[in-house]
Amino acid sequence: MKNCLIIALVCCVFSCKPKKADLAGDAPVKVNDFIAAFKPLVLPYAVADTNLAEAADTTTIGHAVFAQFIPDSVYNKTINPGKKINIRPIGRIQKSKDKEIYLLAAITQNKRTHLGVFVLNKKYQFLAGKLFLQTAEADGYVHSVAINKEPTFLVGKEKTNNDTKQLQFTHIGWIYNDAGAFMVVVNDSNEDLKKASIIINPVDTMPRKNKLSADYTAGKRNFISIRDGKNANTYRFFVHFEKKDGTCTGELKGELKMKDATSGSYNQSGDACGIDFTFNGNEVSLKELGGCGNHRGMDCLFDDTFTRKKEVKPAVKKKK
Numbered sequence: 001m002k003n004c005l006i007i008a009l010v011c012c013v014f015s016c017k018p019k020k021a022d023l024a025g026d027a028p029v030k031v032n033d034f035i036a037a038f039k040p041l042v043l044p045y046a047v048a049d050t051n052l053a054e055a056a057d058t059t060t061i062g063h064a065v066f067a068q069f070i071p072d073s074v075y076n077k078t079i080n081p082g083k084k085i086n087i088r089p090i091g092r093i094q095k096s097k098d099k100e101i102y103l104l105a106a107i108t109q110n111k112r113t114h115l116g117v118f119v120l121n122k123k124y125q126f127l128a129g130k131l132f133l134q135t136a137e138a139d140g141y142v143h144s145v146a147i148n149k150e151p152t153f154l155v156g157k158e159k160t161n162n163d164t165k166q167l168q169f170t171h172i173g174w175i176y177n178d179a180g181a182f183m184v185v186v187n188d189s190n191e192d193l194k195k196a197s198i199i200i201n202p203v204d205t206m207p208r209k210n211k212l213s214a215d216y217t218a219g220k221r222n223f224i225s226i227r228d229g230k231n232a233n234t235y236r237f238f239v240h241f242e243k244k245d246g247t248c249t250g251e252l253k254g255e256l257k258m259k260d261a262t263s264g265s266y267n268q269s270g271d272a273c274g275i276d277f278t279f280n281g282n283e284v285s286l287k288e289l290g291g292c293g294n295h296r297g298m299d300c301l302f303d304d305t306f307t308r309k310k311e312v313k314p315a316v317k318k319k320k
Contacts, residue, residue: 026064031124034069037061038103041091043151048144049135053113056088056106063087066105070118074129075107078114085109093151098122100176102151112136115145117153119176130174130182150175150270152185173294175270179230179255185271185294187251202253203227203238208311210235216284216306221246224284224306226256233258237266239286243300250296275302282308 021033037059047055063085072081079085086108093102101120106113115133120126132155133145141157148154156171173186199221206227208214212235217223224239235256242249256277258264266275272291277284288302296302 023065024060024062026062028068029065031069034061034065035092035101035103035124038089038092038105041093041104041147043093043147043149045091046144046146047090047115047133048142049133049137050142052106052115052133052135053108056090059089061087061089061105069120069124070103070116070126070129074118075114075116075131078131078134079107079109083109090115093147095149100127102176107131128176128181132174152270153182154186177254177271178269183253183268199240201225201238201240203236206236212279212284214311215309217309218304218306222304222306224286226284229255235264239302241296241300241302241304243297248297248300250292250300250302252292252295252302284308 021029023029023034023037037057039057063081066087067081088106088108090104090106092104094100099122101122101124103118103120105116105118107116108114113135114131116129116131118126118129132153133143137143139157141159143157144155146154146156153174154171155174156169158167158169160166161168168191170189170191171186172184172188174182175185177183203225208227210228210232213227215223215225218241222241224237227236229235235258236254237256238251238253240249240251252266252273252275254266254268254271256264256266262279264277264279266273266277271294273295274289274291276287276289278287283305285305286302292302
């Protein structure tokens with residue numbers, strides 16, 4: 001009788017065990033069940049286009065379930081949400097309970113798999129997302145993503161040149177910043193020197209209505225562009241300099257926060273670099289506080305003074 005009672009209790013316990021959430025279906029699921037599908041990643045972590053599909057878990061997340069937490073707009077320019085999509089979790093990164101959460105997923109469509117990185121806040125609300133890697137690129141390169149403990153996502157492509165037998169590479173490092181977007185903090189390449197000589201200003205076309213918004217120069221290839229930010233106390237900027245006959249260069253895009261009418265600073269979460277800005281008349285001076293090695297050469301600093309350029313406005317045609 002006693003044995004029968006024990007067996008009955010055991011059966012009761014197993015029968016009352018919570019049913020595992022169906023992530024592959026169309027029905028809504030709880031956010032905790034969704035997050036639990038992404039196992040913690042041990043950093044540093046690396047994955048290449050050659051093993052991306054194998055790196056993912058066997059769990060399948062249905063598109064309807066995934067869309068509950070990650071909007072289609074993050075990837076609909078590359079992946080067609082109207083066609084069949086296979087989504088599988090790769091892992092989860094979270095430095096602490098007070099920090100944002102990174103979910104990595106393998107998204108497959110038409111035999112091509114993409115690595116998606118999606119950022120949520122501690123309340124599991126979506127913040128940002130980006131596709132960093134895809135398979136079946138017919139360009140002869142090996143593509144990869146290496147993630148360190150910050151985390152910085154170092155996206156690389158490498159191949160051996162058939163003529164010179166030397167390694168050609170491009171490495172671009174991305175971080176998620178306080179402005180709610182992914183930004184480039186590392187850009188290293190030994191390819192196409194002609195393209196490398198062309199400076200692309202990513203803030204050039206942004207509004208410049210605020211008092212300090214302008215282009216400031218210290219020579220043809222030494223300049224800082226400052227543009228309007230989200231409010232009167234913030235500015236977007238892009239600085240580029242070349243020193244020591246062009247052998248030491250620096251480049252940084254970020255957000256400048258004003259402390260008062262003439263001084264401000266760059267101090268972005270996830271980036272050790274710190275820079276003070278001082279405005280004096282038509283000049284702006286930069287003083288590096290340290291930690292900017294990812295954005296410049298080893299033998300030069302972001303210590304420069306730039307002079308404001310007069311804005312050239314388009315001529316207005318007179319009516320005849």
